[in-house]
Amino acid sequence: MLSNKPDYPRVPSWPYFIWIVFLSIILITIVVWGVSFIVDAPLEEEAAWAVTPNPAKAPWYFIGLQELLVYFDPWIAGVVLPTQILVGLMLIPYVDVSPHAQGRYGWKDRKFAVSFFSFGLFLWFALIAVGQWFRGPSWEFYWPYFDYPLGGNVWTYPGVPLKMTTAMLGNMPNWLGAISIIVFFIGGMTLPLLFMRVSDSFKLAAIFKDYFKKLGIIRYCIIQIHVLLMLGVVGKVLLRLTFGYKYIFTTPWFHI
Amino acid sequence: MSKASPEHGGDRKPGVIGTVWKLVTNNFIFRTVFRTGFPDTMLKRMAVMRSSFLMHILPTKVGVHGLKLYYTWCMGGITFFLFLLLTLTGVLLMFYYIPEEHRAYNDMKDLLYMVPYGRILRNMHRWGAHAMVFTVILHMARVFYTGSYKTPRQFNWVVGVLLLTITLLLSFTGYLLPWDQLGFWAVTVGTNMAGATPFIGFEGPFSELLGAQIDNDIRFAMIGGTRIGANALIRAYVWHCVGLPLIASGLILFHFYRVRKDGFSGPL
Ligand code: HEM
Numbered sequence: 001m002l003s004n005k006p007d008y009p010r011v012p013s014w015p016y017f018i019w020i021v022f023l024s025i026i027l028i029t030i031v032v033w034g035v036s037f038i039v040d041a042p043l044e045e046e047a048a049w050a051v052t053p054n055p056a057k058a059p060w061y062f063i064g065l066q067e068l069l070v071y072f073d074p075w076i077a078g079v080v081l082p083t084q085i086l087v088g089l090m091l092i093p094y095v096d097v098s099p100h101a102q103g104r105y106g107w108k109d110r111k112f113a114v115s116f117f118s119f120g121l122f123l124w125f126a127l128i129a130v131g132q133w134f135r136g137p138s139w140e141f142y143w144p145y146f147d148y149p150l151g152g153n154v155w156t157y158p159g160v161p162l163k164m165t166t167a168m169l170g171n172m173p174n175w176l177g178a179i180s181i182i183v184f185f186i187g188g189m190t191l192p193l194l195f196m197r198v199s200d201s202f203k204l205a206a207i208f209k210d211y212f213k214k215l216g217i218i219r220y221c222i223i224q225i226h227v228l229l230m231l232g233v234v235g236k237v238l239l240r241l242t243f244g245y246k247y248i249f250t251t252p253w254f255h256i
Numbered sequence: 257m258s259k260a261s262p263e264h265g266g267d268r269k270p271g272v273i274g275t276v277w278k279l280v281t282n283n284f285i286f287r288t289v290f291r292t293g294f295p296d297t298m299l300k301r302m303a304v305m306r307s308s309f310l311m312h313i314l315p316t317k318v319g320v321h322g323l324k325l326y327y328t329w330c331m332g333g334i335t336f337f338l339f340l341l342l343t344l345t346g347v348l349l350m351f352y353y354i355p356e357e358h359r360a361y362n363d364m365k366d367l368l369y370m371v372p373y374g375r376i377l378r379n380m381h382r383w384g385a386h387a388m389v390f391t392v393i394l395h396m397a398r399v400f401y402t403g404s405y406k407t408p409r410q411f412n413w414v415v416g417v418l419l420l421t422i423t424l425l426l427s428f429t430g431y432l433l434p435w436d437q438l439g440f441w442a443v444t445v446g447t448n449m450a451g452a453t454p455f456i457g458f459e460g461p462f463s464e465l466l467g468a469q470i471d472n473d474i475r476f477a478m479i480g481g482t483r484i485g486a487n488a489l490i491r492a493y494v495w496h497c498v499g500l501p502l503i504a505s506g507l508i509l510f511h512f513y514r515v516r517k518d519g520f521s522g523p524l
Contacts, residue, residue, distance in 0.1 A: 008522075010317040012301040017318050018311065024330050028337055032387065036379030043368070046361040047440035049483070056441035059431055061389050061424060066445065075460045078449025089417045092400070093410035102406040103321075103522040110403065117400050254454075254461035 054137045063131035064124050070139060071237050073255055081233070085120075088226045092117075095219045112211070120230060169246040172239070177249035181256070184235070188228040189221070313512060315520075322520045327402065331395035332515075336508065338388040343501065345381040353433070355493035357486040360435035385427050392423050404521035412514040415507055422504045429496035432489060443492070444484050451475035 011017075045051070058066045068077035101109040136142030172180070196212060198205045212220055239245045247255040270278065280286060281293070295304040305316040321327060352371055353363045367374035396416060399405055405413035428446060431439040451457045451473060455466055458473040468474075470482050480487030 009320045011320060011323070012298060012317055013305050013311070013314050014295050014301045017314065017323060020323065020330065021314075021333060024334055025337055028334055029341070032338075032341065032380055032384050033376070035383050036376050039379070039383070040375065041379045041382035042438055043364055043434055044437040047435045047437055047484075051437065053437055053441055056445055058442045058445055059427060060386075061427065062442075062446060065449070069449075074449045074452035075454055075457070078446075079453045079457075079460070086417060086421060089396075089420075090414045093405040093413045096406070099406055100403075102403040104403070105401055106403055114401065121397065 055135060055139050057131070057135075060128055060132055064127035067127040067131035067135070068233070071233075071240050075254065076256070084226075084229060091222060091226075095215075095222050097219070098214060116227065116230075123230070123234070169240075169244045171250055171255075172243075172245045172248040174249060177247070177256075181249060184232065185228055188231075189224055192224065313516070315516065319520065319522055321522050327398075329394060329398045331391050331398055335388060335391045335395050338384050338391060339504065339508065342381060342384050342388065345377055345384065346497065346501075348377055349381055350497060355433065355489050357435070357489055360433065360489065364434045364436070385430060389423055389427055392420055396420060402521065408518050409514070409521065412511060412518065415511050415514065419504065419507050419511060422500055422507065426496060426500045426504065429492040429500065432484070432492040433496065435489065440484060443488070447475055447479050447484065447488075450478055 057063060065077055065082060068081060071077070072081070096110075096113055098110075100106065107114055133144040134141055171177075192208060193212075195205055196209045215223070236248065239248065249256045281290075287293070291307050292300050292304040295301040302316045305311050305314060349367070352367055352374065354360065364378070367378050371377075399413065399416065428443070432443040433439065448459075451470075452460045453474050454460045455462050456468055456474045457463060458468045458470045458475065460468070463469075463473070470476065476482065478488075478491070479485075480491050
């Protein structure tokens, strides 16, 4: 490791490092102070039970979850998915055990890891952007510049219906839903393994085989389950937006 | 006037600033505070880092690559500094704010219109909190993209994820405190989701197995009632001002300890 290599170029912390710390502190203080000087933090009317604002938006970092509420029941969007995201994040160092590309930007050596993580981040901020800027009363789609009374509970455009989209929502037939889920997960878990056997002359297959050998079956399963969960979320979103499916599988106890 | 000759700079006569500087620093009282003197030799530079309480958490020497802005983006340090800034402004806000259902909102108005510098104090706490959430995400991204979570830093990454969670919870609990419509309904929406937790939330699947009801489930434990009210406010307040900051401080200390013990990441 670098820190115990005697010949690696190092400099005394004073002043080369302290200098950076000092400058950062001043810079951040100025920025926070400057912004606070110009922009006032929001403060709305006093809290009142009787007055439900429409829409009631979460702070931006939770708006991604709120946006997911459109597509999933609260127990999935608000509990299962966030838990899974946090657990998945914590698992990263334990499934990505290759020591390569440590301590530097290593796109070439870790194309899959970087793509997966980046796609997750992108998804997160895309959901935030949609929730923050494109959702209005009743959590319907609106353009950011469309003037609606955020924070009030009175709809001020008589004659304009509260809901802009009147698309009919339905459920996917249960048999189709069950088959889709099973095919998606079983297929998703096994297809890469089958693909690996295709033929070594196929370059991607060879790369994947090598990758799998280093991972082992357990790590492969953990990673692939998370890949599928993430794609599954995207899939459900698309299914609702295109076919108007509210649930793809319903049971007396819960719906997915 | 000082009789001392300049320590360095040859025989040049000290100017006014130099003389005053000598007067202030070249006496034994000053030396009881700052032991090393001006760190102009390598030995003193090592000593100053080790003997200073505030700086001894930092290494005495750093690898040049770790100093590069494009490597760390300074994001961990900036996150920590924002945490300190929020602690300071937060404590000041506590002098003016009472978490009582009928009073909290008025205290906010007082801060805005009556308390000297109250408005900018509140603004700094608010925008600083938003900034901290953002920088902690950026810090996580840089640690990921530089592969810095790999051996031997796996566990510090886990601690980091816990810190991310705590940071979000800190922001969330703080959101309720102004007791305005914005925070009130955001927290209502958020805690309603907790009510949908499987098994232990009254609206969640399988809630009847454990007998979860609106007045004994996880949501009830969080907000101390069946809806957001005075109890939720005091709970948010205590978590926001005592519980979560303590947990965050402990985790941050541990996080730093591990960064020092594992050594800073870098090319193998
Ligand atoms: C309150 C939140 C946090 C604070 C104050 C904090 C602070 C720091 C600081 C000051 C460093 C030194 C290097 C640098 O600045 O990049 C560091 C390193 C590190 N942080 Fe954090 N951090 C926080 C959250 C996180 C999160 C969310 C993660 C990951 C999920 C994380 C993972 C790491 C790791 C693995 C290192 C070692 C990096 C290396 O050696 O290159 N930290 N942290």
